[in-house]
Amino acid sequence: MESNSNNFLVDSVELVKINAKDLRVGMYVSKLDRPWLETNFWFQGFELKNQADVEAVQKQCDFVYIDVSKQTQVQRYVSHGTAYSKDYLEKVQPPARRSSFANEIKKADKLYHKTSSLVKSFMEEVRFGRPINAMVAKKAVAYCVDSILNAPDALMLMTQLRNRDQYTAQHSMNVCIYAIALGRQINLSVEELNNVGLCGMMHDMGKMLVPLEILNKPGRLTLDELGVMQSHAAKGWQLLVDTIGMFPGAIDVAYMHHERLDGKGYPRQLRTEQITPYSRMVAIVDMYDAVSSDRIYQKGRSHLEAIKVLTEAGNFGHLDSGLAMKFIECLGIYPAGSLVELADGEVAMVLEVNPKAKLKPKILMLQDVNKKPCNEFVVDLAMVSQNADGRQLSIKKVLRPDECGVDLLKYYQAGLLQKSWAGTEA
Structure with missing residues (x-):
């Protein structure tokens, strides 16, 4: 048998000896450190489906053998602080959006x-x-x-x-x-x-x-x-x-x-x-x-x-x-629903993040440069760099709702979020 750095002992191609305190949900217990009849388990071989199963084994055994070929979600565990490998997380990309x-x-x-x-x-x-x-x-x-x-x-x-x-x-x-x-x-x-x-x-x-x-x-x-x-x-x-x-x-x-x-x-x-x-x-x-x-x-x-x-x-x-x-x-710098102040002092709400230009989301204009309510309209900062007056359209900072007197819940209840998109392209 050979041991690894995590107190697991490989007993065969598929069976692994493991200290009971290291058991995790998703493992399949195939063999115990004592006869099955000396325990209160009904089956000779079972998956640890929840933490209660794990604790039941820990109360009766010091170590067990798990069948790695029958493991489920536990296969993605690693021993260095993440449930998914560093390599996997660095390379994985989300699927394309199916709609707009x-x-x-x-x-x-x-x-x-x-x-x-x-x-x-x-x-x-x-x-x-x-x-x-x-x-x-x-x-x-x-x-x-x-x-x-x-x-x-x-x-x-x-x-x-x-x-x-x-x-x-x-x-x-x-x-x-x-x-x-x-x-x-x-x-x-x-x-x-x-x-x-x-x-x-x-x-x-x-x-x-x-x-x-x-x-x-x-x-x-x-x-x-x-x-x-x-x-x-x-x-x-x-x-x-x-x-x-x-x-x-x-x-x-x-x-x-x-x-x-x-x-x-x-x-x-x-x-x-x-x-x-x-x-x-x-x-x-x-x-x-x-x-x-x-x-x-x-x-x-x-x-x-x-x-x-x-x-x-x-x-x-x-x-x-x-x-x-x-x-x-996933959230980005300016997640959907964020209130932002533009370079000229206007206030807007972020509607949609642009995956290819995360600093230039689609926004809904809410207040003018004097922080007064304005006619709401949608602007795609990835497509438009200046407003009608020639002022630069770029985000200066994120605001809290109480900093600009905007109640997002009221906009939602008034149906503004939906009306703002009427007639926009899909």
């Missing part, structure tokens, strides 16, 4: 509104002790996947229409969208996009089992209250375990999305390879949406501040640095 922003925006508008309401209803069902309909959730995620593959900026723009009073439900919706977008960026299959999207949608359902006075407390939590809040990971795990038809990976993510690669997360202080790829992805997009959103107790940070947080978390070993960089690449 102009064609997709109306559908994305309806989809976001309908799916956000659905997520809210799931949360209400959980709070009242009723089950989640996994089949309905999967269908909703499938529509989101289709929209992201058509024209990702359309649905991504909707994530900026934040309502602080509906943060928890909207956050889960946004994490679903961001997770799918990240998956598209690393060219996951449609099946995998559906899986990671469902993981994002379901990741925080356990919060509905946390008392409202703690969940919505405006001030700093006490140590006891913090413990109750952090229990949402275990509560979410149990909730999804009991949900008929739930994707096993979503169960793992509910339990793991606050774990960190350096072992400083919660609730179990898992490290590196113990954390599934989908959990790593959701941890990244969850952090981005959380730090960039206005909350009861904090003001959201700007996009540039938020991606700085992700970059530092990756550099410090908290998050998967490779995946964090791919998510930042």
Whole structure:
């Protein structure tokens, strides 16, 4: 037998001896360190479908043999801080967009509104002790996947229409969208996009089992209250375990999305390879949406501040640095929904990123040089360099909505985002 640097022992061409503490979801356990009859496992050979399976083996065995020919998603693990190899992430490119922003925006508008309401209803069902309909959730995620593959900026723009009073439900919706977008960026299959999207949608359902006075407390939590809040990971795990038809990976993510690669997360202080790829992805997009959103107790940070947080978390070993960089690449410097100030002082909202000229997106003009509302119209900065007065059209900086008095939610509710694209080319 030969050993590698990660405490794995190769026993044959396909069987690998592994310490039980190094087991991960997706591995196929083929042989134990004791007779099968001395354990409570029903089958001689099984796939570790969720973290509960992993822990069941760890309680009864010191080491096991896994069959590498029968592994599933675990095949993409590596031992140096990323669930996907560095070489893969450096070379992978997202698929071409199947449609245009102009064609997709109306559908994305309806989809976001309908799916956000659905997520809210799931949360209400959980709070009242009723089950989640996994089949309905999967269908909703499938529509989101289709929209992201058509024209990702359309649905991504909707994530900026934040309502602080509906943060928890909207956050889960946004994490679903961001997770799918990240998956598209690393060219996951449609099946995998559906899986990671469902993981994002379901990741925080356990919060509905946390008392409202703690969940919505405006001030700093006490140590006891913090413990109750952090229990949402275990509560979410149990909730999804009991949900008929739930994707096993979503169960793992509910339990793991606050774990960190350096072992400083919660609730179990898992490290590196113990954390599934989908959990790593959701941890990244969850952090981005959380730090960039206005909350009861904090003001959201700007996009540039938020991606700085992700970059530092990756550099410090908290998050998967490779995946964090791919998510930042996916968002770009001026993501859809950003408010920007032009060189002459005009204010606009970014509608669609140009993959070939990321500093020159399509924008919707909202305010004139005096910061007064103007007649809204779309400008493609990649096609137009000057306005009618000969002033340079270039982005100077990103703004927070409160810096210019723009309420994106009101524009959305008034139907402006859709009307602005009426008659534009597909």
